[in-house]
Amino acid sequence: MYTIFQLIGIDQCLINIEEMWKKAFMSKNCEPQRLEGLGLSLSGVEAQHIKDEMTSRFKNEYSHITKAVIPHNDSCGAVFTAFKNGGIVIIAGSGSNCQLVESDLSQVGCGGWGHLLGDEGGAYSIAHRLIKTVFDDIDCLVECAMDVKVGRDLMWKYFGVDNQMEMLKFFYTNFEKSHIAALTKSMYEKAKETSDPLLLSCFEWAGRQYGRQLRGVLRRYRRERERDYDGEEGIVKVVCMGKVFDAWDLIQNGFDRELDTYPVLPPIRLYQLRANGALGAARLINRELPIDFSQTTSLLHEYNRK
DSSP: OOOOHHHHHHHHHHHHHHHHHHHHHHTTTOOOOOBSOEEEEETTOOSHHHHHHHHHHHHHHOTTTBSOEEEEEHHHHHHHHHOSSEEEEEEESSSEEEEEEETTSOEEEEEOOOTTTOOTTSHHHHHHHHHHHHHHHHHTSSOOSSOOHHHHHHHHHHHTOSSHHHHHHHHTTTOOHHHHHTHHHHHHHHHHHHOOHHHHHHHHHHHHHHHHHHHHHHHHHHHHHSSOOOOBTTBEEEEEESGGGGGHHHHHHHHHHHHHTSSOOOOEEEEEESSOTHHHHHHHHOTTOOOOGGGTEEEEEEEOOO
16 A cells, blocks of 8 residues: 555555554454554655654544654664664665664665666666667667677567667656666576676676765765764664665675775675564664564675775
């Protein structure tokens, strides 16, 4: 059930939350009861005036659901599910975003500005990189150093076309970002099958974007807080969210190579969630929930300066 208020509006978002509250009790054969508190980790809930409006609406219109509510963005749910005292999240779905979340819920971010202004490393940008490279090579605008045939044929097959002009409708007349982004899954499968250099380079490029975003967050934190982010026990912990990380075996090399270009970095550990991000949302309202954090994540990758 959608809760992205930018797409459906705050009114419908709150209606949907109320419906989920009812269904949660019904699934246990119970009558809905007023909660002591409700933590919400929702996509797009960034600006303080949005949080204030949601809090006010719950108090005035939905007080039957909960006595108290803390609304925040979806980064908080991921971070507080993975780590006890905050950390960093990189989200790579159709778009991409990197956020550093501290225990007091203050945040420093890098990226996440949509496909027109950013989202480098998201599935859309990976697919777009292949398509643009093929277009430029066909036009002799920028001749690719790698053979584009495998990528070009994959692209034609996916969209059901055989020339550039027929591609335009997918970007202009009938644009659907998710449809273009889904090409990335076919790219991954073909890259694994053929080890095609162009396809592999697209995923390595994505890994570099995550490295840049992570470095950007750490640099912005230093600029705004006038101190370095030390993480936990001197280790920067990052939870990775989104389907693109299913291609980590092709992404890792670019990530490491990007981090190798920076002169000073602390040890970095990447994790994936094993528990539902709703656990972190619940921790927004109650930080003392008894949680074994060794069970909420699995180690994806560890980077140490060589």
